[in-house]
Amino acid sequence: MHAWPASEVPALPGKGRDLRIHDTATGGRITLDPGPVARIYVCGITPYDATHMGHAATYNAFDLVQRVWLDTKRQVHYVQNVTDVDDPLLERAVRDGQDWTELAERETALFREDMTALRMLPPRHYIGAVEAIPGIVPLVERLRDAGAAYDLDGDIYFSVDADPHFGEVSGLDADAMRLLSAERGGDPDRPGKKNPLDPMLWMAARPGEPSWDGASLGDGRPGWHIECVAIALDHLGMGFDIQGGGSDLAFPHHEMGASHAQALTGEHPFAQAYVHAGMVGLDGEKMSKSRGNLVFVSALRRDGVDPAAIRLALLSRHYRSDWEWTDQVLADAVERLARWRAAVSRPDGPSADALVEEVREALADDLDSPAALAAVDRWAALQGAEGGTDEGAPGLVSRTVDALLGVAL
Template identity: 90%
Template structure:
């Protein structure tokens, strides 16, 4: 599966600093100091109802991570998956009378278009669950053969008790885990499981549903969590720098994936930091596919909204915050974009070297994008209120906003 084209990231004078970011596993801020190549895995979409603002907010957060790392003169090895076969996708295709593969391909293509428009830097490896199946099957077999998985009516389940570190990503108690498991794709009430929280690794073929050859597992398809584990281990290995996604992935997805990987490799932890973006609401409720209260990036673009304004709307909220999308949020972003573009369109201006450092400082402190926007606002206000004579300043501001915030002025 191919990703989307990369926009050029302008080079800036000087060098950025190491990223300090909130880690869900330690429940505090840690400083990441990757080697020459920083490694990040971000969980991708299940391709239906793409791309809504909640998606865009999540991928915007991890795009900022990439930009901070690139500013330190590191390379970034970024991997993202597409869950292109899963129960919700099959259910949507059945509901709408569509072929599930056509639905997945169409929505993935739309997602690529939206990511391109929003200037999100693409992953080096963009992998679908279906194409990852040949690598998933051996991992499930290894877990089963090691006694960390068991069969139940042809399905294969992972035993959470096989990982002594289970629970150290989300820090939830058993009752909370059970409730979230039921809400987020698990089956805690299924009879015969060793532990209600045990997640499925391999689902035996069901009539009328797609299935693949699973070697000794029989025909079937992979569970949700093992998909990301196989892709991450294949392309990044253990101990990569960031495992990222929305806050609704902390449990069960990231918790279960970490346990799968840790049992498979005998190493801990799977990732140095587990980073989670907040949820976006609409009309007082979390934006979600099940509720249908979605605002789509593609619909905004068709309505003539500049993608740079959409990006500024996302950047105006801290990535870990839960917030609400409103017409006012978008209107403020459109107005900000106009002010910024007017300020950098002048032939000269106020010196901007200090501004570049302010943006850098804000972003390395847990991706404080609102703080970075406020710094640019201050420069713009001063630029509009006085005459400057630095001919290089407007261009430097444009390059900095592009390189560090992904907004083309």
Template identity: 90%
Template sequence: MHAWPASEVPALPGKGRDLQIHDTSTQGKVTLSPGPVARIYVCGITPYDATHMGHAATYNAFDLVQRVWLDTKRQVHYVQNVTDVDDPLLERALRDGHDWTELAERETALFREDMTALRMLPPQHYIGAVEAIPGIVPLVERLRDAGAAYELDGDTYFSVESDPHFGGVSHLDAEAMRLLSAERGGDPERPGKKNPLDPMLWMAARPGEPSWDGASLGRGRPGWHIECVAIALDHLGMGFDIQGGGSDLAFPHHEMGASHAQALTGEFPMAKAYVHAGMVGLNGAKMSKSKGNLVFVSALRRSGVDPAAIRLALLSHHYRSDWEWTDQVLADAVARLERWRAAVSRPDGIAADALVEEVREALADDLDAPAALAAVDRWADAQIATGGSDESAPGLVSRTVDALLGVAL
């Protein structure tokens, strides 16, 4: 599966700072100092409704991570998956009378278009669950053979008790885990499981549903969590720098994935930091496909909204915050974009060397994009009010906003 084209990232004078970021597993900030190549895995879409503002906010957060690392003169090895076979996708295809593969391909293509328009840097490896199945099957067999998995009526489950670190990502108690498991794709009430929280690794073939050869597992399809583990281990190995996604993935997805990987390898941790973006709401509820309260990037683009304004709307909220999408949020972003463009359109301006460092400092401090925007606002307001004589300043500000915030002026 191919990703989308990369926009050029301008080089800035000097060097950026190492990233301090909030790690869900330690419940505090950690300073990440990767080697020459920083490694990040971000969980991708299930392609049956793409791309709403919740998606866009999440991928914007991890795009900022990449930009901070690139500014430190590191390379970034970024991997993202597409869950192109899963119950919600199959249910939507059945409801709407579509072929599930065509639905997945169409929505994935739209997601690529939206990511390109928003200037999100693409992953080096963009892997669908279906294409990962040949690598998933041996991992499930290894877990089973090691006693970390078991069969139940033809399905194969992971035993959470096989990982002594289970629970260390989300820090939830058993009852909270059980409730979230039922809400987010698990089956804690199924009789016969060793532990209600045990997640499925391999689902035996069901009538009328797609299935693949699972060797000794029989025909079927993979569980949600093992899919990402197989892709991450194949392309990044253990101990990569960031496992990222929305806050609703902390449990069960990232918790289970970490335990799968740790049981497979005997190593800890799977990732040095687990980083989660907040939820975007609309009309008082989390924006989600199940509720149908979605604002789509593609619809805004079709209505004539500049993608740079959409990106500024996302950047105006801290990535870990839960926030509400409103018409005013977008109007404020449009006005900000116009003000910034007016400021950099002048032939000279107020010296901007200090601004570059302000933006760097804000983003290195847990991706504080609102503080970075406020710094650019101050420069733009002063530039429009009084101007300056530095001929290099407008170009430097444009390059800084492009390189670090992904906004083309």
């Protein structure tokens, strides 16, 4: 599966800072010091209704991570999946009378268009669940043969007791996990499971649903968590730098994925940091497909909203915050974009050397994009009030905003 085209990232003078980021597993900030190649895995969409502002906010956060690392002169090995076969996708296809593969392909194409418009840097590897199945089956077989998985009426379940580190990613107790498992695709009340929290690794073929040859597992399709584990281990290996996604993925998805990988390899941890973006709400509720309260990037684009303004709206809120999308948030972003473009359109201005370092420091400090925007605001205000004599300043500001914030002025 192909990703989307990359926009050019301007080179800035000097060198960026190492990233200090909040790690869900430890509950505090850690300083990441990757080697020459930084490794990141971000969980992708289930393509049945893409791309709403919650998606955009999450991928914007991890785009900033890439940009901070690139500014330290590292390479970035970024991997993202597409869950292109799953219950929600199949249910939507049935509801709308569509072929599920056509629905997935259409929504994935729309997601690519939105990511391109928002100037999100693409992953090096963009992998669909379906194309990953040949690599998933052997992992499930290994877990079963090692006693870390078991058969229940043809379905294969992972035993969470097989991983002594289970629970360390989310830090939740068993009762909280059980509630969230029921809400987020698990089946804690299914009779016959060894532990209510045990997740499915391989679902035996159901009538009227797609299935694939699972070798000794029988025909079926993969569970949600093992999909990402197979892709991450194949392309990044154990101990990669960041496992990322929305905060609703900390449990069960990232918790279960870490345990799958740790049981498979005997190594710990799966990722050095588990980084989670906050939820975006609308009308007082989390923006989600199930609630139908979605604001789509593509709809805003069709209405003529500049994608740079959409990106600035996302950047105006800290990535870990839960926040509300409103017309005013977008209006403020449109106005800010106009001010910045007016400021850099002049032939000279106040020195921008300090601004570059302010933006770098803000983003290195747990991706503090509001502080980075405030720094550019101050330069633009000074440009408007006093101007300056540095002929290179407007160009340097433009390159800084482009390289570090992904906004083209």
